[in-house]
Amino acid sequence: MNDNNNRNLILFFVLSGAIFFVWWIFVGQPAMKAEQDRAAKLAKVEKHPAPPPAPSGSVPTAAGAPAHMPRAKALAASGPRVKIDTPSVDGSLMLKGARFDDLRLKNYRETTDPKSPEIVLLAPKGTQYPYFVDFGWASGSRQPMPNDQTLWTLKSGSVLSPGKPVTLEWNNGHGLVFTRVISVDDKFLFTVTDKVTNMTKGAATLFPYALVVRDNVPAEQHFWVLHEGFVGWNGTLVDPTYDDFKEDNTPAKAFSGNKGWLGITDKYWMAAVVPPQGENFDAHFAGDAYAGGKAYQADYRLGAHTAAAGATISVTQHLFAGAKVVDVLRHYEDSPGIDNFIMAVDWGWFWYFTQPLFWVLDHFYRFLGNFGLAILLLTVAVKAVTFPIANASAKTMAKMKKVQPEQEKIKERFADDPVKQQQAIMDLYKREKVNPLTGCVPQLLVIPVFFSLYKVFFVTIEMRQAPFYGWIHDLAAPDPTSIINLFGLLPFNPHAILPSFLAFLSIGVWPILMGITQWVQTKLNPAPADPIQARMFGLMPIMFTFMFATFPAGLVIYYTWNNILGVAQQWYIMNRQGVEVHLFKNLIETWKKLTGGASPAKGT
DSSP states (O other): OOOHHHHHHHHHHHHHHHHHHHHIIIIIHHHHHHHHHHGGGOOOOOOOOOOOOOTTOOOOOOOOOOOOOOHHHHHHHTOOEEEEEOSSEEEEEETBTTEEEEEEEEEEESSSSTTSOEEEEEBOTTSSSOEEEEEEEEESSSOOOOOTTOBOEEEEOSEEBTTBOEEEEEEOSSSEEEEEEEEEOSSSEEEEEEEEEEOSSSOEEEEEEEEEEEEOOOGGGOOTTSOOEEEEESSSEEOOBGGGGOSTTOOOEEEEESSOEEEEEOSSEEEEEEOOTTSOEEEEEEEEEETTEEEEEEEEEEOOEEEOTTOEEEEEEEEEEEEOOHHHHHHHHHTTOOTTGGGGSOOOTTHHHHHHHHHHHHHHHHHHSOHHHHHHHHHHHHHHHTHHHHHHHHHHHHHHHHHHHHHHHHHHHTTTOHHHHHHHHHHHHHHHTOOGGGGGHHHHTHHHHHHHHHHHHHHOGGGTTOOOSTTOOOTTSOOOOOGGGTTTTSSSOGGGTSOGGGGGGOOOHHHHHHHHHHHHHHTTSOOOSSHHHHHHHHHHHHHHHHHHTTSOHHHHHHHHHHHHHHHHHHHHHHHHTTOOOOHHHHHHHHHHHHHTSOOTTTTO
């Protein structure tokens, strides 16, 4: 075939199909299959014993090896605790080490069943996957410092809740008295104010630190499309993954700053420690071999704080432990002023699309009260914004249809000279002011919008377990219906039982509707004369139907509605341009081919 336009069009669809196919294999199937089990297998880990802190004031590591006890037994065996109870979280604070190691999220459940267990975020030593947070002091001298074996005394308060802080105290017996006041808001932010009173005759130099530790991460935690693992901000995003520490003896990732935060993040949840903003800190991310697995630690150490004889020094730090709700993260950017905390959400490469799309979608949700309806309205908004581009594309299509007879004559005239043929066609386009690339411009928006919407539906907790109407109870999960469960008549979700490489076989109602609407859209124009193009156009809806079977239902609903609007929009534009619309003609011809020539009107 000598027509470069045909070759370019074929190449465009091949590349687009390849991108979506890779996306389907490496993102849709593995990620959505893993999501079925991840809520019940949240990783919670601990760090290993380490020598006493070095004279430099380095951060000590946490101690203790897990015995894999049931959670309740591990909590009971850990000694006295202070209850935590807020509108958003519940759990307890261990007095031994003043450790945050027991926290559940009240408003988030493992499944859509409101009676299912609360999401567990932090867990104590002794469980299979401990996950906890420590604050403390390191010293450059031989003064005893509080550590994970220190039993703090509860001086005031009984239940840690909003407006009701607790005060802990420990005397090291060598002239230093440590006082810790812990408060919590109604969301996910703990404030830790440490004071050290120096009753010795000399100055005491101390280094405040904080660390987040977890031991081993189930394989189900890993998503190709999603960052999970370490995350921090020091003016730029620092986000090594668990796999970056896969090899033993991998050096720690060190960084520093004077504004920021750091921690360990999951898809929807995060535990992060926040140093005083404006104060210099040195931070590390590390992963070490431990008990046949890996121990991960995110920590920072502040600079020297010197207490003169008889004086008291103080430092205030924060712990975020909870759900990465966008509005909550933005609120904490304002108060207490955590720098760029919104970057805790993995917005992806197309963040400049993803963040605005989420902002619009979230505001539509607040107006309509349902994320499914918000998706439909967002689709209309995207169509409205891109209408001028689509209109220009349709004009180009009309012009190209107009010059098509002359183009065919050129091809016949220079059938044996491809170079002259292409030159003559380009002269024709130039004379008639036709730019073939204009017709492909709308398609260039497909990929970034697709990636951005996938990110919004996949990573934002606002979409988690958000219901639509009918059988869609979670817009962030695949359509649970398919031929395998007789489209919902049998009480099981095929995505939960099929291996990931076969997940595409579970095609739900919404992916089928999406495929049908895309097929109808391809019938809006006459079939391409070139048989290769015609075959490609015919296969695209089928391929996309299988691909979208594993995508979040919200994304499938978006594209189904987008196809319907696209048919209406294209019809309108083509009529305005005087281009003949072949939709019904093509549908009738397709029907006749499928039924052996019978008219769809017969028998009615």
